[in-house]
Amino acid sequence: MEVTYVLVTIDQIAKYVGQEVKMGGWLHNKRSSGKIQFLQFRDGTGFIQGVLVKKQVEPEVWETAKQLTQESSLYIWGTVRADERAPSGFELDVHKIEVIQIAEDYPIQKKEHGVDFLMDHRHLWIRSPKQRAVLKIRAEIIRAIQDYLDQHGFTLVDPPILTPSSCEGTTNLFHTKYFDEDAYLTQSGQLYMEAAAIALNKVYSFGPTFRAEKSKTRRHLIEFWMIEPEMAFVDHERNLEIQEQLIAHIVTHVLNHCKSELKTLGRDIEKLEKIKAPFPRITYDEAVELLHKEGFTDFKWGEDFGAPHETKIAESFERPVFITHYPTEIKAFYMKPDPARPEVVLCADLIAPEGYGEIIGGSQRIDDPTLLAERFEAHNLPKEAYAWYLDLRKYGSVPHSGFGLGLERTVAWICGLEHVRETIPFPRMLYRLYP
Missing domain, CATH: 3.30.930.10 (Bira Bifunctional Protein; Domain 2)
Structure with missing residues (x-):
């Protein structure tokens, strides 16, 4: 029997340490070390890092994460873990991803943008x-x-x-x-x-x-x-x-x-x-x-x-x-x-x-x-x-x-x-x- 997860938000994440949760949100940024992917995830209430370890997730989950672009919308499932090094104090060990939409090339990047460009966007x-x-x-x-x-x-x-x-x-x-x-x-x-x-x-x-x-x-x-x-x-x-x-x-x-x-x-x-x-x-x-x-x-x-x-x-x-x-x-x-x-x-x-x-x-x-x-x-x-x-x-x-x-x-x-x-x-x- 498949487990039903309650949709939770990042601002309430402290209540769920050690528990399996589901979140809806957007990919803010990501980086990879080869065997680990770090997904910077936001849901409007805050930001949290999701961690995918290649050997701990299904191959299709790993490949899905690799295809994600900035501001792609998705659901993620994972276990909440306290981590003092994290800006929010918590991280999410991700084990499942469901893509809602793969975003087009996002116009606002990490590089410097002019004020007019930012105001137009x-x-x-x-x-x-x-x-x-x-x-x-x-x-x-x-x-x-x-x-x-x-x-x-x-x-x-x-x-x-x-x-x-x-x-x-x-x-x-x-x-x-x-x-x-x-x-x-x-x-x-x-x-x-x-x-x-x-x-x-x-x-x-x-x-x-x-x-x-x-x-x-x-x-x-x-x-x-x-x-x-x-x-x-x-x-x-x-x-x-x-x-x-x-x-x-x-x-x-x-x-x-x-x-x-x-x-x-x-x-x-x-x-x-x-x-x-x-x-x-x-x-x-x-x-x-x-x-x-x-x-x-x-x-x-x-x-x-x-x-x-x-x-x-x-x-x-x-x-x-x-x-x-x-x-x-x-x-x-x-x-x-x-x-x-x-x-x-x-x-x-x-x-x-x-x-x-x-x-x-x-x-x-x-x-x-x-x-x-x-x-x-x-x-x-x-x-x-x-x-x-x-x-x-x-x-x-x-x-x-x-x-x-x-x-x-x-x-x-x-x-x-x-x-x-x-x-x-x-x-x-x-x-x-x-x-």
């Missing part, structure tokens, strides 16, 4: 160990964010992707037609989340946002994902505390759940282990002074920081740093001016260490209906498009705050990646809409 590149590790870490970062917010009383609310107006003005937005009306792909769900916070107290959204910026920097994507919490009865100071606690929670979660992936990426985890709340804080004024001392003597008060400025500021800190109280004129219309100094607003950008730039932007929102109406006039915003938003200040306005966390920049920082294009499965960038 992104649908295949994500199978590689490093790209898989990034996507696994991305998933765990998402899990950590949602776990933290769900456990701290936040309700998930989904704002619309098609909007009749923008959050911060219609520049850099993708325009489309909504039947006979103008519409835009959202750049932020924040305004809608403010409405939701009045209904549900603490809320957050998690979804795609779009910026039609013709930027080619390593920090920018055209389509990216944002987590946007909004909180009633929360002031500027409490807003910062929630942000730093969330970031500290994310990093701790990744350190606890992604050890092998961080190792695959060669990430210096000592730097991540230093990420503990509270985070340092400096004002915009202090940041300008720091830049002047560091040689940026042409930077003028009232200008916004660019990537070189944020990188230089971050070099002074081992943890993320808040830059608070930006000039009112360079920030969004909805940010509340500091009552003690109206030329600056109660806001903060959180700058990641190691040159990764801003990962969070947040503020206390204007709750006074008269002041908000004045800001509308100053920014030339069409009141008819925002009538519903103005209603929020007419019917039970309260102090409230919120922030937006950019997922891809956070992933890039935690993974130690050079460019955000590797932080999302299929990046949308300037001049890239394929695959």
Whole structure:
């Protein structure tokens, strides 16, 4: 009577030491010493080496293994063996192979490939160990964010992707037609989340946002994902505390759940282990002074920081740093001016260490209906498009705050990646809409 094997996955292999198992997956690589074949096997959950000894397997099994090409799909049967020398800690003594498909010549080889080539083959590149590790870490970062917010009383609310107006003005937005009306792909769900916070107290959204910026920097994507919490009865100071606690929670979660992936990426985890709340804080004024001392003597008060400025500021800190109280004129219309100094607003950008730039932007929102109406006039915003938003200040306005966390920049920082294009499965960038 033939034995029936349960299909197991590599991430669960530790449970089956000494047992016969069956796995489905793909050949990642192979090598041979003549009498032994070593099959690098992956199944999407991990990688394991399968060992075939010629004198211990049937001749047809040996010949089948010899015919396998990179990324051929197959089932393998074998005995799980613990091995401290193996990257996963385990190997598989293979005794049977069933080919599903012999793959054609795989375009991605061990040799160096150009970025454009790899991006053109992104649908295949994500199978590689490093790209898989990034996507696994991305998933765990998402899990950590949602776990933290769900456990701290936040309700998930989904704002619309098609909007009749923008959050911060219609520049850099993708325009489309909504039947006979103008519409835009959202750049932020924040305004809608403010409405939701009045209904549900603490809320957050998690979804795609779009910026039609013709930027080619390593920090920018055209389509990216944002987590946007909004909180009633929360002031500027409490807003910062929630942000730093969330970031500290994310990093701790990744350190606890992604050890092998961080190792695959060669990430210096000592730097991540230093990420503990509270985070340092400096004002915009202090940041300008720091830049002047560091040689940026042409930077003028009232200008916004660019990537070189944020990188230089971050070099002074081992943890993320808040830059608070930006000039009112360079920030969004909805940010509340500091009552003690109206030329600056109660806001903060959180700058990641190691040159990764801003990962969070947040503020206390204007709750006074008269002041908000004045800001509308100053920014030339069409009141008819925002009538519903103005209603929020007419019917039970309260102090409230919120922030937006950019997922891809956070992933890039935690993974130690050079460019955000590797932080999302299929990046949308300037001049890239394929695959």
